Amino acid sequence: xxxxxxxxxxxxxxxxxxxxxxxxxxxxxxxxxxxxxxxxxxxxxxxxxxxxxxxxxxxxxxxxxxxxxxxxxxxxxxxxxxxxxxxxxxxxxxxxxxxxxxxxxxxxxxxxxxxxxxxxxxxxxxxxxxxxxxxxxxxxxxxxxxxxxxxxxxxxxxxxxxxxxxxxxxxxxxxxxxxxxxxxxxxxxxxxxxxxxxxxxxxxxxxxxxxxxxxxxxxxxxxxxxxxxxxxxxxxxxxxxxxxxxxxxxxxxxxxxxx
Amino acid sequence: xxxxxxxxxxxxxxxxxxxxxxxxxxxxxxxxxxxxxxxxxxxxxxxxxxxxxxxxxxxxxxxxxxxxxxxxxxxxxxxxxxxxxxxxxxxxxxxxxxxxxxxxxxxxxxxxxxxxxxxxxxxxxxxxxxxxxxxxxxxxxxxxxxxxxxxxxxxxxxxxxxxxxxxxxxxxxxxxxxxxxxxxxxxxxxxxxxxxxxxxxxxxxxxxxxxxxxxxxxxxxxxxxxxxxxxxxxxxxxxxxxxxxxxxxxxxxxxxxxxxxxxxxxxxxxxxxxxxxxxxxxxxxxxxxxxxxxxxxxxxxxxxxxxxxxxxxxxxxxxxxxxxxxxxxxxxxxxxxxxxxxxxxxxxxxxxxxxxxxxxxxxx
Numbered sequence: 056x057x058x059x060x061x062x063x064x065x066x067x068x069x070x071x072x073x074x075x076x077x078x079x080x081x082x083x084x085x086x087x088x089x090x091x092x093x094x095x096x097x098x099x100x101x102x103x104x105x106x107x108x109x110x111x112x113x114x115x116x117x118x119x120x121x122x123x124x125x126x127x128x129x130x131x132x133x134x135x136x137x138x139x140x141x142x143x144x145x146x147x148x149x150x151x152x153x154x155x156x157x158x159x160x161x162x163x164x165x166x167x168x169x170x171x172x173x174x175x176x177x178x179x180x181x182x183x184x185x186x187x188x189x190x191x192x193x194x195x196x197x198x199x200x201x202x203x204x205x206x207x208x209x210x211x212x213x214x215x216x217x218x219x220x221x222x223x224x225x226x227x228x229x230x231x232x233x234x235x236x237x238x239x240x241x242x243x244x245x246x247x248x249x250x251x252x253x254x255x256x257x258x259x260x261x262x263x264x265x266x267x268x269x270x271x272x273x274x275x276x277x278x279x280x281x282x283x284x285x286x287x288x289x290x291x292x293x294x295x296x297x298x299x300x301x302x303x304x305x306x307x308x309x310x311x312x313x314x
Numbered sequence: 315x316x317x318x319x320x321x322x323x324x325x326x327x328x329x330x331x332x333x334x335x336x337x338x339x340x341x342x343x344x345x346x347x348x349x350x351x352x353x354x355x356x357x358x359x360x361x362x363x364x365x366x367x368x369x370x371x372x373x374x375x376x377x378x379x380x381x382x383x384x385x386x387x388x389x390x391x392x393x394x395x396x397x398x399x400x401x402x403x404x405x406x407x408x409x410x411x412x413x414x415x416x417x418x419x420x421x422x423x424x425x426x427x428x429x430x431x432x433x434x435x436x437x438x439x440x441x442x443x444x445x446x447x448x449x450x451x452x453x454x455x456x457x458x459x460x461x462x463x464x465x466x467x468x469x470x471x472x473x474x475x476x477x478x479x480x481x482x483x484x485x486x487x488x489x490x491x492x493x494x495x496x497x498x499x500x501x502x503x504x505x506x507x508x509x510x511x512x513x514x515x516x517x518x519x520x521x522x523x524x525x526x527x528x529x530x531x532x533x534x535x536x537x538x539x540x541x542x543x544x545x546x547x548x549x550x551x552x553x554x555x556x557x558x559x560x561x562x563x564x565x566x567x568x569x570x571x572x573x574x575x576x577x578x579x580x581x582x583x584x585x586x587x588x589x590x591x592x593x594x595x596x597x598x599x600x601x602x603x604x605x606x607x608x609x610x611x612x613x614x615x616x617x618x619x620x621x622x623x624x625x626x627x628x629x630x631x632x633x634x635x636x637x638x639x640x641x642x643x644x645x646x647x648x649x650x651x652x653x654x655x656x657x658x659x660x661x662x663x664x665x666x667x668x669x670x671x672x673x674x675x676x677x678x
Contacts, residue, residue: 108565113486140567150558153675154580164566167576201676214562221566 057084057255058124058141058224060105065119066284067100067109075101076284078119080274087247087256089266089293092276092308097285098259099147099229101276105257106142106227107135123225140164143223147230149210151202151217158198160213161185164221180220188216189246208239215246219254226250228258232265244269263309267297275305333385340378340394347374371402415656422653425450425646431654434614435647450647452654454614455629459658461618462529462608462625463598466536471590473537474544475579481545482552483574502542510538511603518607529618532608532625536597543596547589551582583673591666595659601627626655 060082067075075097082088090098103109104117107128121128128138151160161181165172172180181198185191190212194205202213211231218226228247232240240262247269250256260266266273274290289296289305300306348370355361355369375398383391435451477495485492514535518526555578563573579586609622610632630651637644 106565108561111561111564136567136569138567139565144561144565146558146561146565148558150556150562152559152562152577152581153677154583154673163563164568167563167566167568167572169572203675203677217562217566 057253059084060225060255060257061122062105063120063122065101065104065117065121067097067104068116068118069112070114073284075104075276076286078287080287080290082255082257082272084255085251085253086271087251087258087269089270089273090257090259090276091261091263091266091273092285092288093278094261095281095285096276096278098276100285102227102229102257102259103144105225106144107133107138108144110135140221141223142225142227143218143221145211145214145218145226145228145231148234149207149214151205151210151213153201153203155202156199157194157202157205157213160202161216161220163217184216184220185213187219187250188212189242189249190216206239208235208242211235211239211243212246215243215250219250223254225255225257228256230259230261233261240265263297267293273297275300275302275308277304277308332387332390335382335385339381340397343377343381344370344374347377367405371398374398418649418652418656421646421649422656425650426653430650431456435612450643450650452626452629452647452651454612455624455626455651456654456658457614457616458529458608458623459598459625459627459655461616462532462536462604462623463594465530465533465618466540466597467590467594469533470537470540470544470593474541474590474593475548475586477541477545478548478552479574479579481549483570483578499542499545502538503546505538505542507535507539507600508602508606510535511606513538514603514607527607527609527622528620529608529615529623532604532623533618535603535607536600539600539603540593540597543593544590547593548582548586551585551589552578554585555581580673581675584670584675587673588666588670591662591669595662598659598662599627599655601631604628605631626651626658630655 060080062078062080062082065075065078066073078101090102092098100109105121105128109115109117117129119129123138123141127133151157152163155163158177158181159166161184162172162177165177165180182191182195185194190209193209194200194213202210205213211234215226215231232243235243244265247256247258258266258270270293272291273293273296275288275296276285277288278285289300289302291300296305297309300309306312348366351369351373352361352366355366375395378398379391379395382394430450430452432453433449433451434454435449439445440447477499481492481495485495511532514531515526517534518528518531522528559577559581560573563577564570568577604625605628608625608628610628611622611624613622613624615621615623630648633644633648633651
């Protein structure tokens with residue numbers, strides 16, 4: 056249920072503007088990889104190229120290749136819709152569908168794709184996904200209530216349940232805790248360590264403690280200045296990045312002496 | 315009173331208290347002024363509701379500004395005067411509305427019976443006695459209104475919603491076609507309805523020859539008026555759907571078309587329905603284009619493709635402008651049609667509210 060990711064010489068553009076330059080990295084299956092770096096350095100942009108969400112923005116293009124278990128996402132003829140069914144994504148702000156109940160939100164990936172699912176299978180899937188997202192006990196008595204009525208942290212876990220309900224190989228998380236309080240953040244970090252057993256996880260975070268707590272490997276991105284492309288500065292084991300990084304820029308950033 | 319407003323000499327520091335008029339002063343003063351003004355006007359025998367209300371407002375504003383200025387100071391006086399002015403503006407805005415409704419209901423109720431709604435009206439000429447008997451009835455107009463507006467809605471709503479989807483979801487801001495459509499929609503929203511009527515009539519005159527009156531051509535005229543309204547309101551509603559929902563859906567591997575139908579349109583459904591029904595309510599009262607395209611008739615005609623067709627606004631207009639022998643009865647018919655029209659619009663609005671509520675995103 057999890058796959059490796061191999062990125063080769065990836066350049067990401069918004070129209071003519073080069074946003075991320077020349078990134079290459081290998082991500083092992085069943086690991087958590089954290090992307091850290093200052094705002095605007097292209098972490099989220101790069102993350103969105105891993106499930107072809109980048110091109111949803113008008114004018115956005117990508118050069119290079121991303122292999123998921125040997126299959127190039129950017130080969131001609133690849134259907135982005137099929138890619139996104141393999142590589143799920145959790146966003147910065149919790150975004151449950153406001154017209155759907157908690158249960159319908161979890162089943163959204165199935166129902167929106169017009170797949171037939173029997174009532175008992177649906178109930179099993181809802182329970183499994185919500186348990187997987189550590190939300191089942193909190194919402195099991197109000198599955199038919201609107202998803203928008205939950206607290207921010209619960210909504211974010213609902214979005215994670217929705218993502219894992221379609222059983223992807225990889226889960227991308229774009230600052231999943233930045234809108235949450237410390238307790239909800241802790242709940243989601245716990246969840247990430249559990250999800251690691253089944254999924255390959257890539258997480259963008261601004262919180263370096265979070266990166267050091269949850270991730271196996273860390274990639275540090277930086278930007279030379281406004282208008283310059285973001286670059287991958289260093290990619291290594293999380294322990295190495297936070298204790299003995301090779302690059303001076305990484306050390307400055309993780310030790311708070313950035314700039 | 316003066317002791318409160320003037321700063322205490324012993325404590326030059328800032329005081330947090332100030333003079334205050336009691337809470338009931340505004341309504342009490344307004345009623346008091348109204349009573350006094352009414353009494354004075356009655357005494358000098360110039361009583362007239364309009365003069366009474368205007369003088370009451372003027373004297374109330376003067377009294378409250380002076381009184382509050384003395385007791386509470388300048389800032390609160392200004393606040394109270396402005397509040398009074400705002401209430402006056404509100405009353406001015408609502409008065410014509412209530413007056414219109416009152417007149418329509420009062421005049422219309424005289425003829426509005428169950429028979430008026432369920433029987434076609436008209437005049438019967440008896441060649442033996444040379445007498446013309448008029449029977450009041452609006453069934454032909456009710457049916458005509460529903461058919462003409464219904465066909466117009468059936469044509470405009472899909473076109474309007476799909477055009478709005480194209481403008482918001484598919485066309486990039488730089489797309490020249492999008493700019494052309496947006497410009498044309500803006501222009502079309504301002505088209506005088508009579509022009510739409512002439513357009514539809516001449517179009518059908520070209521197709522089926524002279525005497526091209528038909529309910530369907532009136533529907534086409536209404537479409538010309540309705541499509542831009544539907545596009546505009548739908549476009550705004552779709553733009554309100556947060557982009558995050560589209561991304562959430564796309565990231566689940568949902569194709570774009572399905573995302574638009576099941577997430578974007580579903581989330582905006584409540585607003586779209588409201589906009590559509592308001593557009594229908596707007597064209598249901600159109601007179602000029604229907605008068606030109608469908609003409610008018612007292613005969614019952616439920617076939618939109620041949621012959622003149624009556625609608626409620628046209629019935630009100632013709633009954634008033636071209637009355638029969640019994641002028642009083644014709645005018646009563648006009649009021650009845652007007653009241654029926656108001657009732658139809660109210661029903662549409664109620665339906666819109668109920669449907670919009672059913673579709674609205676819930677948070678509890």
